[in-house]
Amino acid sequence: MRGGEAIIKALKEEGTDVIFGYPGGQILPFYDMIYESDLKHILVRHEQSATHAADGYARTSGKVGVCVTTSGPGATNMITGIATANIDSSPIVAISGQVATSLIGNDAFQEVDMIGITMPITKHNYQPNTPEIIPSIIKKSFEIASSGRPGPIVIDVPKNVQEGELKYYEKDLFQTPGYNPNLKGNIKQIRKATELIKSSKKPVLLVGGGVIIADASKELKELSNLINAPVTTTMMGKGAYPEDDDKALGMIGMHGRKAANLSIEECDCLIVIGCRFADRTSCSLDNFNHTKIIHIDIDPAEIGKNINIDIPIVGDGKQVLKSLIFEIKKNKYKFSNNWIKKVIRMRTDYYPKLNYDDYPLKPQQVIKEISEVLNDDTIITTDVGQHQMWMAHYFNTNKPRKFISSGGLGTMGFGFPAAIGAKVALPEYDVISVTGDGGFLMVCQDLATIKEYDLPIIICLFENRTLGMVYQWQELFYGKRFSHSKLGNYPDFIKLAESFGINGEYVKKAGETKHAVKRAIKSGEPTLLNITIDKSEALPMVPPGCRLSEIHGEYKTEKP
Amino acid sequence: MDHTHETINKVKIETQCLRTKEFKRSDRMKSHIISTLVENRPGVLQKALSLFTRRGFNIDSITVGESETEDLARMVFIVNGDKKILEQVTKQLNKLVDVIKVRSLNPEITIKRELCLIKVKVENEQKRGEIIQLTDIFKGIILDVGENSLTVEITGNPSKINSFISLLKGFGIKKIAKTGSTAIERDV
Structure with missing residues (x-):
């Protein structure tokens, strides 16, 4: 067995059934070895897409996503995707080719120091120097990527190591004694938290992506019901709690829902689970409601990093919530429902307006129509920018792992390839890629991929011919000097899709989106919907540095 | 504008x-x-x-x-x-x-040491004697004697080393190489 074959064997033993990749010089031996293997390979059209697809695969399925590229430019093209996965705690294993060990350091053709480059943006990285070490490295990589706070791992495999014969196939050649994530929360801290919750009058739950990763939605719901607390989420936490529920206030933050932001301002006990208090969530660390805060997170470094915490609990969200529920039940604490009643009223009063019959189309109306056609199992991926915030704000996600978006890094070009990964991971579910004209054009080459592999993804392209978010900021903060944020009239996205053999449809009026999406789902083929929206539509927002309640811009609600 | x-x-x-x-x-x-x-x-x-x-x-x-x-x-x-x-x-x-x-480490019970090598100018016999004397007081070691220089090794906590260096400054320091501090806690 050679090194490359060992990679394939070890990947399969870890449960990998598909990899996303793009071949090149230094990874050729590996590609020669998968030629005859039954490991499925999806050829994307840009290495960045490979990482985003692996990321989308991981986020929707909960399994580790794998991508493969060559050395040098192939490897560096993965950087954006790796950094995206790192900040959003997504488990991917990125394998890059490398020049032969004898050439490393010689500035050989397509040589780049991938280990050095990826150190700050990975959870860990490896460069095997013998073929024998490969199986152990793959095993460890999967273990580290998927446990604790998940994250990306880079394995940089020199060409001669891919080609070298293994003397033996052994999977435990080394240990990682320094890696033991703490899963079980400290019971003393949990008891303290129980007391604090009991003494509070206005508790609010703030849920981040950690709850989805920990698969703790059921426990979250139980806790919310038990203590009569409303649930707010960060963008990454969307779907952890069904947003159609009365107690769900939606997303908080810079573009959060009014009811959610106000509840955070008003609460007297904030229970935070799996959230890192990013600046887009808190808006201002100084002006954030300094009430009593319980912070549950698996990563101790996140606790107290941005905001001072009263009761820190380090542990896995699911396990800690279970113990917390157990303690509350054991003590038979009773919780009043005055607060939750008030919150539910607030939710109805400030429920954002979705119905518009304007021309040009309002994004709210489009989102309303999209959600009417879909069921709770449909996977939505978004790109980054205005359409992403509209979706996060107006669209109700009811199940975990169904709203996939680039959070921390805000990577334009993420959404469409992530949809590829999602569709490959879960072909039985409808996958919709909601995207903007700016971000989509960055990765539109992968229309070839979805055509080639017949992946019936529906692309809902919000076309406003501007880089909407930039445009909005320039309007608000830069004196309407729209520097390089207008995209012009080209391309015609439908013609672009057609050239890839993909069906397209223009959507311009209220009521059309619904039918177009329905038709696309029914066709079972990849489809691009060019939805022309009003470019002057902006989002209500909390400017950086302000309190969460200081929402600028008109906040239109359903109730007049 | x-x-x-x-x-x-x-x-x-x-x-x-x-x-x-x-x-x-x-x-x-x-x-x-x-x-x-x-x-x-x-x-x-x-x-x-x-x-x-x-x-x-x-x-x-x-x-x-x-x-x-x-x-x-x-x-x-x-x-x-x-x-x-x-x-x-x-x-x-x-x-x-x-x-x-x-x-x-708890600074109150921590032993902190660094090592420093100093090459110092020697203008005449008298100066040489003075440097050797100072080195003795600071429990340093003379590592090398050149025609116009002496190389001294000194270990200790950073403040001791700094005061030794400032004493030698008057003679003319040619080169300094320091290791930085390493530390260990006492058993209490």
């Missing part, structure tokens, strides 16, 4: 803010000793250092060497910062897969 002025003002304000922030921080700035047990593999030091640069932590010194256990090395960082920074440094170091143990 107006716009340029605006931008300049903005930048000025931002710098001012930064300065006050720094000032506020330095109020509680203290030097901390962090002792870290790591796997003795290539790249580990780089990983730890890249973490310091990325998070903007200030390091005064680092020493690395083999530890009592085979395959494990001990790194000692002297870090400047307030309590919050110290907490983040230890937590972030702990997150590195290659890092096995991180401890912030």
Whole structure:
């Protein structure tokens, strides 16, 4: 067995059934070895897409996503995707080719120091120097990527190591004694938290992506019901709690829902689970409601990093919530429902307006129509920018792992390839890629991929011919000097899709989106919907540095 | 023009803010000793250092060497910062897969030592005698005697070394090589 074959064997033993990749010089031996293997390979059209697809695969399925590229430019093209996965705690294993060990350091053709480059943006990285070490490295990589706070791992495999014969196939050649994530929360801290919750009058739950990763939605719901607390989420936490529920206030933050932001301002006990208090969530660390805060997170470094915490609990969200529920039940604490009643009223009063019959189309109306056609199992991926915030704000996600978006890094070009990964991971579910004209054009080459592999993804392209978010900021903060944020009239996205053999449809009026999406789902083929929206539509927002309640811009609600 | 002025003002304000922030921080700035047990593999030091640069932590010194256990090395960082920074440094170091143990040492019971080699100018016999005498007092060792120079080794805590260096300054120091502090706690 050679090194490359060992990679394939070890990947399969870890449960990998598909990899996303793009071949090149230094990874050729590996590609020669998968030629005859039954490991499925999806050829994307840009290495960045490979990482985003692996990321989308991981986020929707909960399994580790794998991508493969060559050395040098192939490897560096993965950087954006790796950094995206790192900040959003997504488990991917990125394998890059490398020049032969004898050439490393010689500035050989397509040589780049991938280990050095990826150190700050990975959870860990490896460069095997013998073929024998490969199986152990793959095993460890999967273990580290998927446990604790998940994250990306880079394995940089020199060409001669891919080609070298293994003397033996052994999977435990080394240990990682320094890696033991703490899963079980400290019971003393949990008891303290129980007391604090009991003494509070206005508790609010703030849920981040950690709850989805920990698969703790059921426990979250139980806790919310038990203590009569409303649930707010960060963008990454969307779907952890069904947003159609009365107690769900939606997303908080810079573009959060009014009811959610106000509840955070008003609460007297904030229970935070799996959230890192990013600046887009808190808006201002100084002006954030300094009430009593319980912070549950698996990563101790996140606790107290941005905001001072009263009761820190380090542990896995699911396990800690279970113990917390157990303690509350054991003590038979009773919780009043005055607060939750008030919150539910607030939710109805400030429920954002979705119905518009304007021309040009309002994004709210489009989102309303999209959600009417879909069921709770449909996977939505978004790109980054205005359409992403509209979706996060107006669209109700009811199940975990169904709203996939680039959070921390805000990577334009993420959404469409992530949809590829999602569709490959879960072909039985409808996958919709909601995207903007700016971000989509960055990765539109992968229309070839979805055509080639017949992946019936529906692309809902919000076309406003501007880089909407930039445009909005320039309007608000830069004196309407729209520097390089207008995209012009080209391309015609439908013609672009057609050239890839993909069906397209223009959507311009209220009521059309619904039918177009329905038709696309029914066709079972990849489809691009060019939805022309009003470019002057902006989002209500909390400017950086302000309190969460200081929402600028008109906040239109359903109730007049 | 107006716009340029605006931008300049903005930048000025931002710098001012930064300065006050720094000032506020330095109020509680203290030097901390962090002792870290790591796997003795290539790249580990780089990983730890890249973490310091990325998070903007200030390091005064680092020493690395083999530890009592085979395959494990001990790194000692002297870090400047307030309590919050110290907490983040230890937590972030702990997150590195290659890092096995991180401890912030209690300065009151910690023995801190560094080694310093100094090459000092010798103008005449009398000066030579004086330098040898000073070295003796500071429990240093003369390592090399040249025609016009002496090389002295001295170990101790940083303040002892600094006062020795300032004494030698009058003779003319040609070169200094320092190791940075390493440290260990006393058994109490």
